[in-house]
Amino acid sequence: MSYEREHPTVSAYLDGVCTWVQCREAHAEIRAELACHIRDLTEAALAEGLPEAEALARAVAAMGDPAEVGRQLHQAHRPRTEWWLLGAATAMVLLGLWAMYAVSATGSAFEGGWFFTRQALWSLVGLAGAAAAYYADYRLLRRWALPLYGLTLLALLALTITGEPQLGHRWTDATPLLFAPALAGLFTGREWKGLGTWALFLGTLVAPVPLYLAAHANFAAGEYIVLFGAVLLAARPRISFIAAFGAVLAGTAGMGFWHIWRTPYLLARFSVWLHAWDDPQDTGYQLVQSLKAVRSAGFWGKGVLTPVNDLPEVHAEFIFPFLVHTLGWVAGAAIGALVLFFVVRLLYVVRRVRDPLGTTLVVGIAAVFALECVYNLLMTLGLMPIFGVGLPFVSYGARQVLYMMAVGLALSVFRRKDLLPAPMC
Amino acid sequence: MNISKELLKGSTEILILTLLDRSPMYGYEMIAAIERESGGVFSFKEGTLYPILHTLESEGHVESFWSEGDGARKRKYYRITETGMRYLKARQSEWACFRTAVDRVIGATNT
Numbered sequence: 002m003s004y005e006r007e008h009p010t011v012s013a014y015l016d017g018v019c020t021w022v023q024c025r026e027a028h029a030e031i032r033a034e035l036a037c038h039i040r041d042l043t044e045a046a047l048a049e050g051l052p053e054a055e056a057l058a059r060a061v062a063a064m065g066d067p068a069e070v071g072r073q074l075h076q077a078h079r080p081r082t083e084w085w086l087l088g089a090a091t092a093m094v095l096l097g098l099w100a101m102y103a104v105s106a107t108g109s110a111f112e113g114g115w116f117f118t119r120q121a122l123w124s125l126v127g128l129a130g131a132a133a134a135y136y137a138d139y140r141l142l143r144r145w146a147l148p149l150y151g152l153t154l155l156a157l158l159a160l161t162i163t164g165e166p167q168l169g170h171r172w173t174d175a176t177p178l179l180f181a182p183a184l185a186g187l188f189t190g191r192e193w194k195g196l197g198t199w200a201l202f203l204g205t206l207v208a209p210v211p212l213y214l215a216a217h218a219n220f221a222a223g224e225y226i227v228l229f230g231a232v233l234l235a236a237r238p239r240i241s242f243i244a245a246f247g248a249v250l251a252g253t254a255g256m257g258f259w260h261i262w263r264t265p266y267l268l269a270r271f272s273v274w275l276h277a278w279d280d281p282q283d284t285g286y287q288l289v290q291s292l293k294a295v296r297s298a299g300f301w302g303k304g305v306l307t308p309v310n311d312l313p314e315v316h317a318e319f320i321f322p323f324l325v326h327t328l329g330w331v332a333g334a335a336i337g338a339l340v341l342f343f344v345v346r347l348l349y350v351v352r353r354v355r356d357p358l359g360t361t362l363v364v365g366i367a368a369v370f371a372l373e374c375v376y377n378l379l380m381t382l383g384l385m386p387i388f389g390v391g392l393p394f395v396s397y398g399a400r401q402v403l404y405m406m407a408v409g410l411a412l413s414v415f416r417r418k419d420l421l422p423a424p425m426c
Numbered sequence: 427m428n429i430s431k432e433l434l435k436g437s438t439e440i441l442i443l444t445l446l447d448r449s450p451m452y453g454y455e456m457i458a459a460i461e462r463e464s465g466g467v468f469s470f471k472e473g474t475l476y477p478i479l480h481t482l483e484s485e486g487h488v489e490s491f492w493s494e495g496d497g498a499r500k501r502k503y504y505r506i507t508e509t510g511m512r513y514l515k516a517r518q519s520e521w522a523c524f525r526t527a528v529d530r531v532i533g534a535t536n537t
Contacts, residue, residue: 018473031476034453034502038472041454065471072478077484353486419484 005036010340014039014061021071024078030422031074070138070348081348085417089343090408093394094124096336098393100324104316107308116316116397123401130402132407138411139182139362146186150205153179157209161216173216174389175400177224180209180408184229188236191357202242205229206249214260219267220388224372226250231368235351235361272388287313291381294319294326295333302329316397318389321381337378340392344371350415359414429467440521441468443506443514446488450505452495453479474521479504487513 005012015032022028039060046056064070069205101120110202142149153176160173187201206229213222261267269284277279277285277292290311297303307327315323325333347367354360370393377392379385391397441460445451451459453475460468482488487510493503506514 030502032474035473036452037452037499037501038476042472063471064473067473070473070477073474074480077480078476081484355489419480 004040005032008057009040010057010061011036014064014067017067018071018074021068022066022075022078023074024420026420027074027078027422035064035070078189078419080416080420081418083346083412086343086346086350086408087412089339089346090405092339093343094127094405096324097395097397097401098124100320101316101397103306104320104323104329104397107306113158119309120397120401122403123399127402127404127405130406131412134406134409135413135416137413138374138418139357140358142182142186142362143190143358146183149185150180150183152185154208154212157212158323161212163217171216171218171389173213173218174221175403176209176226177221178369178400178403181228181232181369181407182223182410184232185236185358185362188232188238189238191238193238193242198242202245206246210253220376220390223369224369226253227372228365229366232361232365235364236237236357237364245282250342258269270388271387274383277383287319287387288383291319291322292383294322297383298326298329298333300329300331302327302332317391318377318387318396319360319381320396321392324395336395340374344374347371347411350411352416354414356418356421358415359418363414369406370407430438434468437501438470438475438522439482442475442482443487443510443517444477444507447511447514448506450503452501452503454501456504479516482510 005015015035019028019031022031024283039057042060042063043053043056046055046059051059094228098117098120101116105116106413115139156179157176160171160176184205191198192332197336209225210222213225218327230246230250233242261271273280273284273288277288279285281289294309294312303326305327309323309326312323312326313320319338321333324336344367347363347370351363351367354363373390375391376385376395377390380387380390391400394401442456445456445459454472457470457472457475458468479490483490483504485508488504488506490502490504492500494500495503527537
């Protein structure tokens with residue numbers, strides 16, 4: 002920059018270039034890079050014995066028309082849209098709306114009637130939220146990560162104390178996704194040393210888990226740990242922190258198994274999973290009905306608006322077997338493919354984004370979606386024990402708003418990928 | 427001989443990526459290398475290299491980093507990525523195919 006200030010001709014040239022580059026944030030780096038080049042050219046000319054003024058003039062002239070350079074550079078620094086991610090998410094939202102319509106219209110859900118309208122309402126609110134997240138500058142997280150984390154933790158505490166009903170849709174289960182941006186903000190741009198960092202690391206690792214367990218939100222507890230691990234690894238801390246996480250994970254896994262062993266209803270979930278057909282009317286009911294629905298579907302389903310009266314929670318956790326039963330195995334495979342494509346596309350965004358905060362943030366979001374999507378599909382097919390996990394976007398729930406905002410956030414990160422300067426190291 | 431702009435446009439990317447495949451470089455280095463290795467046939471308007479580099483980076487074929495090199499002042503270096511290497515291979519085969527086809531049609535026999 003000081004080279005620029007010493008040489009007004011260079012500064013003028015750079016001004017000429019940058020006028021055409023709409024993305025102001027890219028200016029500083031562009032100026033530094035071009036000034037460097039001009040300097041190299043000048044030095045080469047000086048080495049040939051030219052007087053300084055002439056050397057400089059020749060160098061600047063050799064750079065070419067500033068307007069042309071500027072216009073072309075502008076093309077390289079524009080906002081980008083990840084259309085495939087947007088498309089996949091939209092498809093899933095629409096699928097969810099269809100599913101709610103089908104569930105309501107066939108009277109399959111015991112509550113009948115308003116699933117579709119409510120889901121449509123949540124989707125509209127979600128759309129507004131997603132748009133807000135899209136245009137917001139995600140880098141605000143750098144400053145607000147700690148307050149955001151604290152707020153989410155307080156909310157979780159409040160929920161645990163006031164106690165949500167055990168069944169049905171609980172905000173407690175939605176909180177892991179809320180922790181994702183806060184964790185991403187806390188773990189990036191940080192020197193991984195010192196007592197403060199260790200305190201932060203241990204505090205964020207340990208604090209929410211007892212609350213989840215106290216609220217009997219066991220899947221959420223596991224989800225939080227997976228999220229924590231994913232964001233931690235993406236933030237590339239010193240190896241000691243990764244080792245510490247590994248140790249805590251091993252310890253918690255041990256304690257987890259002991260906890261499951263000692264808690265009858267949790268142990269029951271595993272034994273039911275393995276021996277559902279032993280008790281199909283009672284404990285095995287959910288899994289057996291889910292499997293029956295899927296197995297009896299046939300390639301093309303029983304018919305688009307067939308009532309499915311035996312599937313419990315058909316609008317929520319078991320929406321996928323419902324869809325497979327009515328639309329067929331082929332459709333089921335297509336839905337599975339769509340869901341996987343969505344997750345893969347999130348990972349693609351991670352690869353293409355250079356900003357560390359952006360990458361970590363999308364890794365966190367991807368981890369939550371991947372876990373929930375894959376687990377829901379596997380459990381309805383009998384490949385994992387049943388927990389209260391819905392299929393994102395497709396299952397009923399006000400959580401729709403959060404899912405859509407998360408996608409908005411991921412798209413926002415991708416949007417800015419070429420508008421930010423490279424890390425100066 | 428002055429090569430027409432159109433012909434140059436199509437091949438600049440492949441030239442840059444080939445250089446970066448050998449080692450990371452900064453802009454000035456790249457231009458000097460291209461001029462040298464092409465025997466002076468390719469000479470660029472220096473500034474127009476950068477939009478190409480920035481676009482390649484936007485597409486994920488290269489990545490940039492600031493570095494002091496051999497104790498010199500800080501410069502912005504570029505290195506090729508894995509995606510970039512795959513892209514380069516594809517463009518190289520495309521070029522080989524193109525070159526052979528053109529030679530066949532214009533009947534070049536003395537090269």
